Amino acid sequence: MLQLKNEQPLKPQPRAFRALVFHHAVFFLLLTHHCGGQPQMVSPSQPIVAVVGDDVILPCHLEPAMDASDMTVEWTRPDLEPRFVHVWRSGVELENKKHPSYMGRTSLSPNRLKHGDISLTLPRVKLSDEGTYKCFIPTISRESTVDFVVGAVSSLNISLARPENEEETSAVVLECESKGWYPEPEVLWLDGEGNLLSAGPTETVRGLDDLYTVSSRVTVEKRHSNSFTCRVQQNKTNQTRETEIHVPDDFFSAPCSSATQTWIIISLALAFAVIVAVVFVVWRWRQTGNSNKLKPSTTGSLINYTELHTLVDEKGEAVQATTESVEVKDLDKKEENLKVQLNEVEEERRDVVGAVNFLMDHRKDLQDQIYQLGLLLHDVEVQRDEVQSQWREKLNENEHLQTDTEHETVKKDLERKRKDKDAVLKSVICAVNIVTEKKKALDDCKEQINGQLEEIENQRLQSDHSET
Known part of the structure; x- marks a missing residue:
């Protein structure tokens, strides 16, 4: 009896323990349920990387998922003023609150908002878009941060x-x-x-x-x-x-020695000097021929280029002083001589223009030939590579050496021809420049003669007016 009495008070202890565990479990579940009612903002911990011109999505969503389409969603950049990148309120985007650089460039997906996805879409990324972005929902006082890195790449x-x-x-x-x-x-x-x-x-x-x-x-x-x-x-x-x-x-391969380079430079210089000399001789011959064809003036001398430039340099003062002291027949004689000289200048100019056109055509032909030689050199390289590949598979060593030597000979010959063409091309370009300058001088001379003719005509009109 005593033993039973001592044991009976111990029987209710498991019930009390179970009740205590039950109350704690209920409290924990209620606490868990209460905390689970506040969603969290989730975004990637690593930076989002994009290249200029890409379309990018900056991820951010609610966990657990819930409909955010009627909530206020703010995307901001703290380093900007105003800081708003995108503002969504009551199902409408508030464009007027955004920073100017993001006008018309950002968007949220209404369909994804219903599932708690508030990710920001940013098309046509710029370098200025790089920075730290925050997604924020004021009603639940939750925010998350997204780091965005923008890069630009180019070719080499x-x-x-x-x-x-x-x-x-x-x-x-x-x-x-x-x-x-x-x-x-x-x-x-x-x-x-x-x-x-x-x-x-x-x-x-x-x-x-x-x-x-x-x-x-x-x-x-x-x-x-x-x-x-x-x-x-x-x-x-x-x-x-x-x-x-x-x-x-x-x-x-080691380049040519200094002595060889010196001889090449001397040869090119001599070739250039010969071309310049030929152009000068032709020009002087034309000058002499034109001077012999001019008619003498009243004093028995000729109106040559030097006299013409004297008249022009003095801005017509010499002509004006002369026309004031001579009679009308002297003006006629001078006008006639100037017209003859104008015809000669125009004729010489036509010859020079023809020379310029010829040299330009020749230059283009040389450039085409050099280009073709470059293509042939490329073909030789390709053929040599193909032969080397075939030799590894089929040909014996002697056949390979003979073929390789033939290709090297052709290649060196083409390279020599291209260098020769390059030298001639440089000389032709120099000749073009010289003849072009000559054409410019003739154009100036023609303009000056026309100016003198106009001055003489004015003098004649003044003389006629004085007589009347």
């Missing part, structure tokens, strides 16, 4: 040249340039095997449009593949552009 250009002040070296300098990057990128050089090359410091210039222009130079020697790659990359936007260039073996 590679050029090659000889190292400065190193005439006998076989090295080649490669220069890579690219305009229109943002943010500031870095430039890397790689060889055909993908190994990094040691290059000089990258030159960077930031323009008024905030875009960067970068350029880099690297000096390379002949390698197995002679292929080199310029890579411009921007790690922040994860953007990369690269261009590969194959340098022909001939570019790695």
